[in-house]
Amino acid sequence: MIVVWDKSYEIGVEQIDRQHRELFARFDGLMVAIGAGEGAKELQRLLGFLEEYALNHFREEEALMRSCHYPLLAFHREAHQAFRERLGSLVAMIGEKGASPQLVTQTGRMLLRWLTDHVCGMDRDIGTFLLTGRSAWSGSGTGVAAVGH
Template structure:
């Protein structure tokens, strides 16, 4: 049930690509912890770290967008805000229900679809904007 990284997810912006790889690694650690029946505390610790990392990554990405006058910044930020709300809801569900098979499938599907889709569409569009500005300047 792992979320696999491949080169179709590269944006061409090293800092962003490195952070995306780390997000994939952390999501997979979370899924593995749930799958292996690791203790509730370990899963909660991973969820907390993941939430912090997502917020930090989104903040850095949004600062880059603002500095480069990215025209789609408001829509991009709205997607980030929606994803944070989604991950918070999944974490709340885990806290109340535990790591059920249904929750694992829902988490994997949600994270994979959103993250892969967001990177391929929104983040790559931002990278094109950023790289165009670098070559024009």
């Protein structure tokens, strides 16, 4: 399965968009490696990248949300924490059992869900908030309606 970056996923902040494009490229690399029978090796590289990505990218995204008084910052922060915890569990499993084909597949599915739900939903909603202003924003990308903005 190939997931291709689409310009419609951009939130309008180049640094964040660039990081998201990199995440899509890394996911594509994992899918290509799985197809070539090299999924376990690529998974090791991807998880190393994601550990750093989660720390730096999430910190930058949360700072952006604070600076623009984004009303769903706490909800977003919880999603980031859940991703970090899931990532930590995957890294621990690899440490214990190695990168089995099942773990490679599980990681691919988890990352695909993250890409579709978080990057293409929640994060795009931040862009809508930034570009349209509070009066036109609905919180639609989060599955949560914005209240009191």
